[in-house]
Amino acid sequence: MLAIQPVPVLEAVEGPALHIPDGFMSGPVAAVGWVITVAVLAVAVRMADRTLSDRAVPLMGVMAAFIFAAQMMNFPVAGGTSGHMLGGALAAILLGPWAAIIVMTAVVGLQAVLFQDGGIAVMGLNILNMGILTALVGWGVYRAVLTFEGMGSAVRLVGAFAAAWISVEVAALATTFQLALSDTSPLDVALPAMVGVHALIGVGEGLITAAALAFVVATRPDLVNQPVVAEG
Amino acid sequence: MSAIAFITERYEARSSPVHVADARAKLLGAFGFIIAVTFTAEGAWLALALSAVPLVIVTFAAHLTPMFVVRRSFLALPFVAVALPLIFTRPGETLFTVPLTGWTGSREGIEAVATIMARSWIAVLAAVLLTATTPIVELLRGLRSLGVPRLLVATVSFTYRYFYVIGDEATRMMRARDSRSAALPGYRSGGSIRWRASVLGHMVGSLFVRSLERSERVYAAMQSRGFAGEPRFLDQPSLRPPEAVAAALLVGYAFAVQALAHGWLT
Numbered sequence: 001m002l003a004i005q006p007v008p009v010l011e012a013v014e015g016p017a018l019h020i021p022d023g024f025m026s027g028p029v030a031a032v033g034w035v036i037t038v039a040v041l042a043v044a045v046r047m048a049d050r051t052l053s054d055r056a057v058p059l060m061g062v063m064a065a066f067i068f069a070a071q072m073m074n075f076p077v078a079g080g081t082s083g084h085m086l087g088g089a090l091a092a093i094l095l096g097p098w099a100a101i102i103v104m105t106a107v108v109g110l111q112a113v114l115f116q117d118g119g120i121a122v123m124g125l126n127i128l129n130m131g132i133l134t135a136l137v138g139w140g141v142y143r144a145v146l147t148f149e150g151m152g153s154a155v156r157l158v159g160a161f162a163a164a165w166i167s168v169e170v171a172a173l174a175t176t177f178q179l180a181l182s183d184t185s186p187l188d189v190a191l192p193a194m195v196g197v198h199a200l201i202g203v204g205e206g207l208i209t210a211a212a213l214a215f216v217v218a219t220r221p222d223l224v225n226q227p228v229v230a231e232g
Numbered sequence: 233m234s235a236i237a238f239i240t241e242r243y244e245a246r247s248s249p250v251h252v253a254d255a256r257a258k259l260l261g262a263f264g265f266i267i268a269v270t271f272t273a274e275g276a277w278l279a280l281a282l283s284a285v286p287l288v289i290v291t292f293a294a295h296l297t298p299m300f301v302v303r304r305s306f307l308a309l310p311f312v313a314v315a316l317p318l319i320f321t322r323p324g325e326t327l328f329t330v331p332l333t334g335w336t337g338s339r340e341g342i343e344a345v346a347t348i349m350a351r352s353w354i355a356v357l358a359a360v361l362l363t364a365t366t367p368i369v370e371l372l373r374g375l376r377s378l379g380v381p382r383l384l385v386a387t388v389s390f391t392y393r394y395f396y397v398i399g400d401e402a403t404r405m406m407r408a409r410d411s412r413s414a415a416l417p418g419y420r421s422g423g424s425i426r427w428r429a430s431v432l433g434h435m436v437g438s439l440f441v442r443s444l445e446r447s448e449r450v451y452a453a454m455q456s457r458g459f460a461g462e463p464r465f466l467d468q469p470s471l472r473p474p475e476a477v478a479a480a481l482l483v484g485y486a487f488a489v490q491a492l493a494h495g496w497l498t
Contacts, residue, residue, distance in 0.1 A: 021311050022359075023352030027270050045381045054461025055451055056383060061390020062447035066440055068395050069402040073439075075432040077425055085436065094440065102384065106391040113363055113371065114242055116305070116356050121266045184348055185314045186321040194314075204429055211433020212440060220441055 018086070018130055018175050019111065022119030026182040033178070034124030040132050041105060047098035060099055064106035067091055071107070075204075083204035086171070088134025089142070089164040090209045094216065094223065097139040104131030125178055129171045138167040156217065156224075157210040164209035165202040172198035242363040250294035250365045255374030256468070257475040262362040264483030266355045271490045275343045279493035280350045286482055287357050294365050301364070305356045315348045368392050377468040386463035394450075398443055405435050 025033075048056050067087040074082035087107075091100035108127050111117040118126040145159030176194040179185035217224050245251070250258075269283050291301050320330075324340030363371075369389070376385040409431065491497050 019311070021352045022266050022355030023270065023348055023350075024311065024315065025270070027267070030267075030270065041384065042381075045383050049383055054459065057386045057390055057463050058451040058454060059444075059447045060387045062394045062398065062443050062450060064387060064391035065394035065398040066443035068391065069398045070436045070439060072399070073402050073406060073432060073435060075425075075428040077428075083425075083429065084432075090436070090440075102387055105384065106388045109388055110391055110395070112359070113368070116359050116363075119266070119352070119355055120263060120359050121270050121355065179314060183344075184318070186317050189317040189321060190314060207426060207429035208433040208436055211430035212437035215434045215437025216440060219437075220444075223441075223444065 018126075018171055019108075019118035020122045020126055020129075020175065020178070021116075022121050024119075024182065024184050025122045025125060025178060026184075029178050029182045030122045030125060033122065033126075033128050037124040037127045037132065040101065041127075044098040044101040044105075048102055051096075052099065056099075060095075060103050061106070063091065063095060063099070064103040064110075067103055068107050068110065077204070083201070083208075085164075085205050085208045086130060086134060086168060088130060088171070089138025089160070089167040089205070090212055092135040092139035093142050093160055093163060093209070093213060097135050100135035100139070101132050104135055107131070125175075129174045129178075133174055134167040134171050137170045138163040141166050153217075157214055160213040161206035161210040165206040168198050168202035168205045169195065243367045244296060244300070244364045246295040246365075248293060248295045248365070250290060250361075253365075253475045253478070254468075254471055255366050255370040256378055256471055257479040258362055258366055259371065259374050259378065261479035261482045262358050264479075265358050265486045268483065268486035268490055269351055269354050269358075271494070272347065272351050273494060274340075274347045276347070276493045279489050280347070280354065282489045283354055283486055284357075286485060287354065287361065290361050294361065296361075296364060301357060301360055304360045304364070305353060312345075312349055312352075315345050318344045318348075373465055373468060376465045382463055382465075385465070394443075394446075397446070398439070401442060402435075402439055405439065409435065 048060065052059060067090075070087055070090075071084055074084040077083045088100065088104050091103050094100075095103065105127050108118060108131055109123065112120060112123050112126065140163075142159045142163040145155060145162055148155050172194045173191075176185070176187070176190050179190060180187035213224070265283075265286070272279050272283070287301075288298070291298055319337045319341035320335045322338050322341035322344055324338035326336045327339050327342065328337045329335065330337070366374075372385050372389045372392075376382065
């Protein structure tokens with residue numbers, strides 16, 4: 001009764017519904033997104049340049065390819081749906097916030113160009129939501145939880161789970177408010193729906209992130225105890 | 233050819249004036265065009281139709297078929313769901329009522345959703361045309377000479393290059409997982425969702441370690457070839473006037489359509 005399965009090939013899977021296409025955001029909201037993103041990116045580029053020196057490009061480029069591929073690896077959830085990760089929090093935990101922002105920017109930018117997954121004029125907002133917010137929030141939550149590290153080694157994994165879960169929720173909240181400001185999606189309907197759906201998606205993100213960190217702690221503890229990229 | 237390459241290679245080689253045009257002109261033209269379309273007011277059907285005209289012209293000038301461009305543009309559609317509640321929440325003339333729930337759909341709501349979808353579709357078509365006629369390497373070189381930071385452009389070009397390597401690595405890991413997860417027809421395989429998520433997490437962790445170690449080898453290889461920390465880009469010749477004019481005309485046309493539709497001029 002063995003059936004020959006088609007060879008699994010990574011494909012552009014539908015993930016958290018956060019890649020905003022063009023046309024959904026008003027001009028002013030998209031413009032504000034660009035202003036914030038360009039300002040934060042300028043800081044991130046300077047920080048990465050300083051702390052990484054000439055290692056920066058190969059390290060961050062390959063790491064962005066890793067996040068890109070990790071987003072396409074999925075696991076079956078139920079009823080034909082599948083879960084996968086966004087990766088912003090994981091990138092921040094493993095690489096530090098500034099390198100993570102650049103890595104996520106490369107991922108979001110290429111997705112818009114290669115797959116039309118996310119728009120061009122709204123790319124500033126997409127980078128802000130999925131790259132900057134997830135990295136900064138994920139990093140902040142993870143560091144905050146790590147202050148309780150004395151309580152045991154599981155704290156690190158709890159921190160990773162919380163960082164990933166909250167980062168997805170914050171990204172979803174930001175997207176919802178931007179859509180409401182653009183008069184594209186009514187807040188009273190969209191807010192509970194987006195927060196609810198992403199609370200579940202965030203659990204998947206948290207589980208994957210914590211398990212990924214557990215694997216890295218077990219195989220290359222040196223990478224976790226001393227972040228690959230020093231803090232600013 | 234890598235399996236990944238089949239889904240990520242967006243460039244469609246043709247010999248056409250659009251393909252050989254300077255990437256900067258195409259980038260600025262597409263970007264300006266998409267921004268202009270973003271301003272389309274709800275229910276401005278004529279403006280939307282007029283905005284689509286340049287896309288038809290570019291499609292034929294690039295020797296692409298409309299079928300090809302349209303087929304590629306459907307990737308962005310699932311996001312439409314977030315706008316659908318507008319049908320029921322936008323106040324206006326009631327067109328229909330959903331039985332049982334008592335929700336009323338308004339004409340204004342339907343117009344709003346249709347406009348958002350059309351705006352989005354036109355923007356996606358423009359992006360499809362840009363990527364189908366310009367190799368990624370040219371786009372990145374164009375971005376660099378338009379002033380995007382060196383570090384950022386170099387990182388993105390490495391991402392594009394190594395995505396094939398890391399993506400194939402990920403595909404092999406997925407294939408290995410599928411091989412381990414045999415199931416009889418009609419029976420579910422594998423454990424709880426939590427267990428499945430942690431299996432994937434371990435795969436992601438493993439992929440991270442392999443990628444990081446690869447980046448160290450890549451860096452060592454670059455150093456041994458004399459990389460001194462400065463990613464270099466070829467100089468771009470200056471923008472050819474006819475191409476700059478064509479890009480300016482495209483953006484100017486798109487904004488003129490908006491100006492007329494909004495009555496900005498009167």
